[in-house]
Amino acid sequence: LWKEAWQRYYRMIYRDSFGRLARFSSDVIKQLYPWAKNSNPENPELAYAQAILSWVQTFNYKRDNATASTTDFTNLPAVLCGEGNDCDSRSMLVCLLLRAAGIESFMLISREYSHAMTAFENPAPGQKYEVEGTGREFLMGETTAKVTWGTIAKDHADRSKWIPVFLP
Numbered sequence: 001l002w003k004e005a006w007q008r009y010y011r012m013i014y015r016d017s018f019g020r021l022a023r024f025s026s027d028v029i030k031q032l033y034p035w036a037k038n039s040n041p042e043n044p045e046l047a048y049a050q051a052i053l054s055w056v057q058t059f060n061y062k063r064d065n066a067t068a069s070t071t072d073f074t075n076l077p078a079v080l081c082g083e084g085n086d087c088d089s090r091s092m093l094v095c096l097l098l099r100a101a102g103i104e105s106f107m108l109i110s111r112e113y114s115h116a117m118t119a120f121e122n123p124a125p126g127q128k129y130e131v132e133g134t135g136r137e138f139l140m141g142e143t144t145a146k147v148t149w150g151t152i153a154k155d156h157a158d159r160s161k162w163i164p165v166f167l168p
Contacts, residue, residue, distance in 0.1 A: 002111075003163050010092065010107060010165045017076040018096055024080065025100035028052075033101060045103050046124050049141070050149055052097045053118075056090045057146045088116035090143035095120075095167055107165040108140065113156050117142055119164070126150010129159060 018025075036048035062084040074084040076093050085093075091107045098105040098120050105120035108129060119129045119138035127150050128137040139149045142156075 006109060006163065007165050010088070010109070011168060013073065013075070014092060014096065014167045017092065018100070021076055021080075021096060022100075025097055028097055029101050043122070043124060045101075045120075046122050046149065048101060049094075049098055049103065049120055049122065049139075052094050053141050053143065053149060054146070056085075056094055056143050059085050059090065061086060061144060087144050091116040091118045091141075094118040094141060094143060099167065104138075106138070106167055108162040109165055110156070110161050110163065112158075112161040115144075115156060117152070117156075117162075120149075122149070124150060127152045127157070129162060129164070131164065 032051055033044070033048055036044040036051065040047035059079070060082075072086070074086070074089045076089065076096065079085040079089050079093055088107070088109065095105045095107055095118050098118075103120055105118060108117045108119055110116070118141040120141065121136060122139045124139055126148070127140045129140050130137050140152050141149050142152050145153070
């Protein structure tokens with residue numbers, strides 16, 4: 001049941017964050033998506049997603065100082081204000097900005113790796129996560145290292161250790 005609890009936890013945070021960041025998301029899309037269309041007319045979604053991923057990779061990694069009774073997840077408005085972030089808050093922010101632009105994406109979390117990533121549907125080459133039973137493959141995005149979509153560490157490559165968090 002712990003997997004389902006984690007998934008519910010992240011979906012609950014996402015629902016709250018999506019509404020709180022609606023204007024921010026709209027502003028990002030209005031500014032960035034025209035550039036993405038010019039930058040890569042054949043795959044503007046990839047250009048947009050890479051710009052978002054590259055941006056969050058520049059954030060200073062800083063986990064919230066959690067106590068035993070609280071979570072260490074930094075809420076997304078606080079992330080944008082520079083109050084801390086780690087892999088799961090970055091991954092959720094990337095998902096939010098992709099989904100606000102109509103791009104299918106979800107989070108990947110791993111207890112074994114103590115890590116989170118983002119995945120989005122795109123035909124570009126690279127490491128992909130296949131959603132079980134659908135045949136659909138999603139390009140994996142590492143938010144804490146300065147790499148492109150589809151590049152993940154070898155020691156994080158076992159897909160069976162990743163749990164998808166499909167967002168509403």
